[in-house]
Amino acid sequence: MAIHRGSQDLRGRTKSKHCKQFVYKDGRSKVCTLASCSFDDTAKGKANHEYSVVKANITGRNSNWFNVEARERIGVLLLNLGGPETLDDVQPFLYNLFADPDIIRLPKRLKAFQQPLAKLISSVRAAKSKEGYAAIGGGSPLRKMTEDQAAALKEALTERNVFAKIYIGMRYWHPFTEEALEQIKRDQITKLVVLPLYPQYSISTSGSSLRLLEEIFRNDQYLGTLNHTVIPSWYQREGYVKAMAKLISQELKTFKQIDEVVIFFSAHGVPLTYVEEAGDPYKQEMEECVRLIMTELKRRGIHNNHALAYQSRVGPIEWLKPYTDDTIKELGAMGVKSLLTVPISFVSEHIETLEEIDMEYRMLAYASGIEEWGRVPALGCEDSFISDLADAVIEELQKFEAYETETENAMWTISRTLQQYFLRNGAATWMEWLSGGYELL
Ligand SMILES: C=CC1=C(C)c2cc3[nH]c(cc4nc(cc5[nH]c(cc1n2)c(C)c5CCC(=O)O)C(CCC(=O)O)=C4C)c(C)c3C=C
Numbered sequence: 001m002a003i004h005r006g007s008q009d010l011r012g013r014t015k016s017k018h019c020k021q022f023v024y025k026d027g028r029s030k031v032c033t034l035a036s037c038s039f040d041d042t043a044k045g046k047a048n049h050e051y052s053v054v055k056a057n058i059t060g061r062n063s064n065w066f067n068v069e070a071r072e073r074i075g076v077l078l079l080n081l082g083g084p085e086t087l088d089d090v091q092p093f094l095y096n097l098f099a100d101p102d103i104i105r106l107p108k109r110l111k112a113f114q115q116p117l118a119k120l121i122s123s124v125r126a127a128k129s130k131e132g133y134a135a136i137g138g139g140s141p142l143r144k145m146t147e148d149q150a151a152a153l154k155e156a157l158t159e160r161n162v163f164a165k166i167y168i169g170m171r172y173w174h175p176f177t178e179e180a181l182e183q184i185k186r187d188q189i190t191k192l193v194v195l196p197l198y199p200q201y202s203i204s205t206s207g208s209s210l211r212l213l214e215e216i217f218r219n220d221q222y223l224g225t226l227n228h229t230v231i232p233s234w235y236q237r238e239g240y241v242k243a244m245a246k247l248i249s250q251e252l253k254t255f256k257q258i259d260e261v262v263i264f265f266s267a268h269g270v271p272l273t274y275v276e277e278a279g280d281p282y283k284q285e286m287e288e289c290v291r292l293i294m295t296e297l298k299r300r301g302i303h304n305n306h307a308l309a310y311q312s313r314v315g316p317i318e319w320l321k322p323y324t325d326d327t328i329k330e331l332g333a334m335g336v337k338s339l340l341t342v343p344i345s346f347v348s349e350h351i352e353t354l355e356e357i358d359m360e361y362r363m364l365a366y367a368s369g370i371e372e373w374g375r376v377p378a379l380g381c382e383d384s385f386i387s388d389l390a391d392a393v394i395e396e397l398q399k400f401e402a403y404e405t406e407t408e409n410a411m412w413t414i415s416r417t418l419q420q421y422f423l424r425n426g427a428a429t430w431m432e433w434l435s436g437g438y439e440l441l
């Protein structure tokens with residue numbers, strides 16, 4: 001617990017009216033001179049104090065908080081997949097996708113074939129993909145939607161007095177992750193929160209983007225020493241779960257017989273070997289995510305039946321089961337008449353919601369005996385979702401603060417030992433020199 005002792009500095013000198021001393025129960029203390037900081041010995045007071053510190057670090061006004069840099073520049077890097085903006089972009093986009101060793105996982109001895117294989121598969125696949133993109137207006141909406149999410153996140157952070165620059169790093173199309181990192185360097189960001197826009201972690205999505213970041217960070221002097229933190233997945237966050245439950249319950253109301261609707265979660269699939277051989281947590285996180293959303297719906301009095309299946313498989317290998325198309329047919333055969341499809345692995349509309357679900361699966365559902373069909377929209381810029389992302393970013397920023405406190409604790413032990421040494425030797429000038437960096441008791 002911390003107590004607020006008023007207007008003395010650590011050496012017992014009186015400071016200005018706004019100077020507040022923060023004293024830990026083990027006797028160590030810090031000085032916080034923030035006028036906005038109003039902590040006391042309650043948990044709320046301490047949280048308030050920490051919030052003021054985060055805020056001040058970000059605005060660069062925290063020049064008297066001795067354990068953090070005065071001028072922090074906060075960045076948030078949103079990682080996403082990227083999508084072709086025109087039909088001409090489709091083949092090169094597919095090439096980038098299939099050239100990714102986290103998408104086509106070849107044994108080490110066959111690595112040399114990765115690029116020729118990507119060339120071949122992208123050329124063969126391009127015609128089918130182009131048809132899909134043509135059907136949704138000639139390109140992917142992903143860039144625009146991610147830019148909107150970035151702007152909304154910036155606003156939500158600003159409302160909380162956190163002033164951060166938001167960057168978008170796409171894995172397979174513009175703006176590429178490499179471009180975002182170059183900008184981060186030009187802006188001399190000092191603290192970076194990395195936030196993949198995939199609720200659940202998969203080797204093939206967040207994993208691929210993070211591996212790329214790791215590679216670039218390893219070979220770059222600036223990025224290699226940049227303070228950064230990563231949110232690997234966030235499907236379990238209360239705000240996200242509630243936002244999904246809210247969208248589902250809204251959409252349910254459009255059905256005639258609400259109780260009879262089957263809530264049908266459709267996730268993007270991954271090849272089975274990812275989960276069974278490479279240890280991808282994707283399936284487990286997806287199942288847990290669906291369980292949390294259904295629990296939240298029950299809490300709201302919604303007790304409908306539900307199912308989870310996996311869509312968008314590519315190529316001849318086995319993917320996660322059950323497959324979405326098979327499940328639609330089975331549900332129809334079982335006599336289900338109303339189906340509400342919930343895209344669950346992605347927070348923007350994209351080709352697989354707008355074309356595969358809204359067109360292909362809808363037609364399949366009607367052909368399978370389903371009479372009423374609905375689809376929950378992607379979260380996009382839904383208020384409570386963006387608000388939750390902003391909270392997630394702030395929680396990460398607070399981790400920096402906790403880490404710095406830990407480092408400071410270690411430094412404090414070192415400096416106390418040094419102080420005792422210098423005191424024994426009567427070296428007051430050394431003490432002065434030391435206390436310029438770390439306050440000594
Ligand atoms: C969580 C989401 C996704 C996972 C997991 C995922 C794995 C995965 N995808 C492919 C192959 C393709 N994906 C394509 C498009 C695409 N994939 C995702 C998301 C996940 N992929 C999205 C959001 C999009 C659409 C982007 C857009 O432009 O709107 C495509 C291209 C489209 C098509 O031809 O169907 C391919 C191909 C593999 C092989 C894979 C796991 C190994």
Ligand SMILES: [Fe+2]
Binds near residue numbers: 268312
């Ligand atoms: Fe995909």
